[in-house]
Amino acid sequence: MLKGSNTPVPTTALRVELGRRSGPGVPDADASALLLATGKVRSDDDFVFYNQPAHPSGAVRHEGKRTVGAGVADTLFVDLARVEGAIERIVLAASADGGTFGQVPGLYIEVTDAASGRVVARFDSPGATVETAFVLGEFYRRQGGWKFRAVGQGYGSGLEGLATDFGITVDEPRHAAPPAAPRPVTPPPPPAPAPVTTPPPSAPAPAPPRPTTAPPTMPPAPASPPTFSSASAPPPQARPVRLSKVTLTKAAPSVSLAKQGGTSGAMRVNLNWQMRRQLSGWGSRWGAGRGEIDLDLCALYELADGRKGVVQALGNAFGSLHRPPYIHLDGDDRTGAVASGENLTINLDHTRDFRRILVFVTIYEGADSFADLHATVTLQPQHGAPIDFSLDECTVPSTVCALALITNTGGDLLVQREARYLVPERGVSPQRTIDRAYGWGMNWTPGRK
Known part of the structure; x- marks a missing residue:
């Protein structure tokens, strides 16, 4: 696909692969997704990335990295059939960790049908320079269905700048972008075995296993996992999103x-x-x-x-x-x-x-x-x-x-x-x-x- 072009995609489960070639000195790149209503997130829950790997609706989740030939791909799973009605766009982005996208060769985004593996869209991003975050593509609603647009929009302020521009509250203090770093490029047109008792610590490991009862300190599985509580622990979502890792x-x-x-x-x-x-x-x-x-x-x-x-x-x-x-x-x-x-x-x-x-x-x-x-x-x-x-x-x-x-x-x-x-x-x-x-x-x- 060319930058700015779009194509229909099926309203089904899709796998979104943001990939790059690997090599000495190539920065890592991390995939993320922002679910937008009227151009902004509704809350920090609408940001899916390595520290917050699943949307509460189950429609979008971060699946992590894997090696693909001579490259590395970070993958998002997007089930368009489960996206809430208030969500109009899903922005698909990559952020560079330890460098700029000018040092990242072969950056691309590829969308496949999760069931069949059929490629439904692919965009190979044009050359980058000082950008540290890129919006590579987006899904958007159109006439009762969904389309994918190749975006190629660069940021010089990293994942932090990209996230805050869409309404995310970031935990770390913001840093000014380098003077040469551009603001976002022209935005795209709006879319319409069991254990047993153990010997004393000094005893050697016995050879054959022998049946015995389980240690009394190991209770059976509870009906539901216990909830950890701490007087100093804030309630869920009381803190801003953390980007550090x-x-x-x-x-x-x-x-x-x-x-x-x-x-x-x-x-x-x-x-x-x-x-x-x-x-x-x-x-x-x-x-x-x-x-x-x-x-x-x-x-x-x-x-x-x-x-x-x-x-x-x-x-x-x-x-x-x-x-x-x-x-x-x-x-x-x-x-x-x-x-x-x-x-x-x-x-x-x-x-x-x-x-x-x-x-x-x-x-x-x-x-x-x-x-x-x-x-x-x-x-x-x-x-x-x-x-x-x-x-x-x-x-x-x-x-x-x-x-x-x-x-x-x-x-x-x-x-x-x-x-x-x-x-x-x-x-x-x-x-x-x-x-x-x-x-x-x-x-x-x-x-x-």
Whole structure:
């Protein structure tokens, strides 16, 4: 498509891919969407991006990044059939992290039918210079249907400037744009296994598993997940939108929670995934799980008093947020839907009670290896910047992956990106495999969920 042109799109579920070529010195680029009524958002809820990945209506969600050949794509899921009637436009934007779009080669936006993978629109953005945010396209209503317009509108004030221009309240103080940075270009025309008791900390790991009862500190899953409450915690949406984030990489694999402001309240650990699938005539593409695969988010813990255990769906070992182990698994999501995914919550008000926590994931069914998957891990402290990283580099037949090791170092929790893919030996469970690799020393027995 040419800049400014438009095309009809089906009123159905669509996948919007904002991509670029990768390479040394190329800044990261993040996708976002703004749902507009009369040209502005109705509230900060109408902004969907990496820190706020799902719209309350379920119509738009942020699905995260994946590697596409020699490039990287950040994906949004948009179900036009579920968009609220008051919404007239959905602005689709990208923001550069650590540079300008003049350093980002091959920037494009591609819209595909989520069910069939058929491409319904694509716009390759023209050359950029000092812009740090771009509106690449938009969906807008027209005569009872929807159209997509190729926009190509640049901002020099980054995601912060773009968001505030559409009515979003940003938490960070605004910074003046560089003198050479243009204001937005001419705007487009308006559209009409289960855990068992553990040995003392000094005891070596026993060889064979043996059946026994579950630890008394691990209550059964509640009818509904407990709600974390704190006297200092504001009600939802009482705070402006936070744009800051921390991405862990091989080059920069760790971060201090205290330095990010994550010293109290609840920290949610979220896992979302997509599965590679073959579509006739379209080659290898990615799609949401939709029940095709079941991943289990789990956590091994060791408390300051030496107690050890696991939080997982197997054996209904969902943990507890307000009593040991101060970790709670929200539920068992068998779809991988990014709007929910699998979630662990860690009570940071009990930081002093933790010695170490190992967050890991197992493939319960539906896939042979993490090489078949793309997954995104996000740690979101209640007070502090989110921490995220992707799982894309698996090259072995792994069914269990260590995600992050959280260690108490002098009263501060240090988050270490592991992304360590393990291959269980024949007859050895994924849980026992991860236990041996990190020296937890627990006893295990077969379990089910």
